[in-house]
Amino acid sequence: MTAAPSSPTASAILDSAELDRLIAGLSGEGYQVIGPTIRDGAVVYEPLQTAAALPWGWADRQDGGSYRLVKSERNAAFDHVVGPQSWKRYLYPPVQRLWQAQRRGRGFLGVTRNPPTPHYAFFGVRSCELHAIQIQDRVFNNGAFADPGYLARRAAAFIVAVNCARPAGACFCASMNTGPRASEGFDLALTELLDSERHEFLVEVGSAKGAAILGCLSYRPAGDSDIKAAQTVWDAAANAMGRTMPAGVETLLKHNLEHPRWDEVGQRCLNCGNCTLVCPTCFCTTMEDVTDLTGRTAERWRKWDSCFTLDFSYIHGGSIRRDSRSRYRQWLTHKLANWHDQFGSSGCVGCGRCITWCPVGIDITEEARAIRDNGG
Amino acid sequence: MAIGKKPKLAVWKFSSCDGCQLSLLDCEDELLQLAASVEIAYFLEATRAQIRGPYDISLVEGSIATPEDVERICQVRRQSKKLITIGACATAGGIQALRNFKDVDQFIQAVYAHPHYIDTLATSTSIGNHVSVDFELRGCPIDKHQLLEVLSAFLNSRKPNVPRYSQCIECKQAGTVCVMVAQGIPCLGPVTQAGCGNLCPRCRRGCYGCFGPKETPNTASLSHWFEQLGMPPREIQHAYRSFNANAPEFRKESERYD
Structure with missing residues (x-):
């Protein structure tokens, strides 16, 4: 696990009723608050007006290819874990117009600029998601090819993390050293303390911005018993992990590019692209240049793409990765192995979205284990 | 297209329900711009006025289901510089291609009081099975935004942005929650081409496959998952046998359940 401070430098206790004021306070500071809410049988990240929109009393049951919301035994705001969406939806929108130009004479002029940068407050960011955001920071803040839109939205964002209770x-x-406890990269971090006697939140402050917002709320300083209660929550989540990624997976995959397991998983893989789109670190996009009927207006759009499409590897003469086997292998070896060479860390944060939202339940931890256990 | 002269557009109907042609009239806001960009030379659903060919762009709706269709599509091809087929009938044979799995003579004997009036082929097939086609636009019906995109692309000599990837990618881009994973509803989205704007999953229904097979669809794996969700084999077969029953990948998968 990532080293986390055993006692936070500044922490406070908020009553659960204060969540509303926290949301209002963020709105008052000019942020659009985005947080978890229930839609169409899942927890999704959408604009929040009040704390009432949070999934109070709901938990999720997740397994390969299956996600169900279930009533929790208690009325917690954050007993759910991660859903089909991630914060990349806001930091790196799925469909974005990059520019528009009008025809003038023989050329094009009048390029329109992008709309002003939105100021988001992300409410309820899990530790794995904080790590995913930091991974995308490294992808997009890369010097010569930095993405100004992403960096502007990222710099403007306020992050309220939530430590997973389960x-x-x-x-x-x-097993990916990315959680479950949020250790850095937040402005405020909440731990929900709920038992028969209280429903409160331990708040850890991670930045001056966070301290300023906390200062607008009614809170009391956290005592030793509060920290101890929070520690129980953190430990319970860490000790109940549903799955484990085998150690040394980077080397394992690099040494097993022709393992028969790739053929086997290729038979099951639908090459539908779901895993890449729910992944909080996958960043591939395609560009579409469009004209209107008259040819007087041209636009360039950027859209989320996936390495599971044929067009993704299309070069002169055709696609390089024509079968599911090679596309799946490309994705998994990039995510778990070659990402280290390219960006200095694994591309996987262990959130499990690709397992849950794979329509046929392909489990990357199981695939890695199968390679390891069969001569890999 | 020739500079200074508006390209001539023709819209042809074969065996079909007219719904895809209607998508053109359904363009509403863009219809005036379209009318300003092309000369609508032959479009019987919109106007009786007819201008003789040849035509710069022909949109062809419907499948080849009668002997007369076979002759007429060859005439249309000869008169058309670019021929674009629109809709599941034209690109795969349509719902009427269900006859391809049965003996059509038995249907005719059972249904019609005077079977000898009926002159039909034993199969319903796509336009591409009979003449060369410059672009196939999928859907039952087609999506009007994709139609405008294809027309804009041909008018401006560029490649249409019509992805052949799965419906799932469109759902995820739009933020639609997966109905199969979150609710256990069987959905053809993972093997179906995107393009409809995820109409059904947005309404908590599984994809019916109106846009036909995506590129490299893995139907066998999806069917296996349907079985695990408890879907009876006959229903799995029916899922593939609808508007795109005769699309080769769907046809092959449904025949596994014969």
Whole structure:
């Protein structure tokens, strides 16, 4: 696990009723608050007006290819874990117009600029997601090819993290050293303390911005018993992980590019692209240049793409990766192995989304284990 | 297209329900711009006025289901510089291609009081099975935004942005929650081409496969999952046998359940 401070430098206790004021306070500071809420049978990240929109009393049951919301035994705001969406939806929108130009004479002029940068407050960011954001930071803040839109949205964002009280069935953050406890990269971090006697939140402050917002709320300083209660929550989540990624997976995959397991998983893989789109670190996009009927207006759009499409590897003469086997291998070896060479860390944060949202339940931890256990 | 002269557009109907042609009239806001960009030379659903060919762009709706269709599509091809087929009938044979799995003579004997009036082929097939086609636009019906995109692309000599990837990618881009994973509803999205704007999953229904097979669809794996969700084999077969029953990948998968 990532080293976390055993006692936070500044922490406070908020009553659960204060969540509303926290959301209002963030709105008052000009942030659009985005947080978890229930839609169409899942927890999704959408604009929040009040704390009432949080999934109070709901938990999720997750397994390969299956996600169900279930009533929790208690009325917690954050007993759910991660859903089908991630914060990349806001930091790196799925469909974005990059520019528009009008025809003038023989050329094009009048390029329109992008709309002003939105100021988001992300409410309820899990530790794995904080790590995913930091991974995307490294992808997009890369010098010559930095993405100004992403960096502007990222710099403007306020992050309220939430420490998981329970992992979902597909979670394996503990074995990726990315959670379950949020250790850095937040402005405020909440731990929900709920028992028969109280419903409160331990708040850890991670930045001056966070301290300023906390200062607008009614709170009391956290005592030793509060920290101890929070520690119980953190430990319970860490000790209940649903899945584990085998150690040394980077080397394992690099040494097994022709393992028969790739053929086997290729038979099951639908090459539908779901795993890449729910992954909080996958960043591939395609560009579409469009014109209107008259040819007087041209636009460039950027859209989320996936290495599971044929077009993704299309070069002169055709696609390089024509079968599911080679596309699946490309994705998994990039995510778990070659990402280290490219960006200095694994591309996987153990959130389990690719397992849960694979329509046929392919489990990357199981695939890695199968390679390891069969001569890999 | 020739500079200074508006390209001539023709819209042809074969065996079909007219719904895809209607998508053109359904363009509403863009219809005036379209009318300003092309000369609508032959479009009987919109106007009786007819201008003789040849035509710069022909949109062809419907499948080849009668002997007369076979002759007429060859005439249309000869008169058309670019021929674009629109809809599941034209690109795969349509719902009427269900006859391909049965003996059509038995249907005719059972249904019609005077079977000898009926002159039909034993199969319903796509336009591409009979003449060369410059672009196939999928859907039952087609999506009007994709139609405008294809027309814009041909008018501006560029490649249409019509992805052949799965419906799932469109659902995820739109933020639609997966109905199969979150609710256990069987959905053809993972093997179906995107393009409809995820109409059914947005309404908590599984994809019916109206846009036909995606590129490299893995139907066998999806069917296996349907079985695990408890879907009876006959229903799995029916799922593949709808508007795109005769699309080769769907046809092959449904025949596994014969």
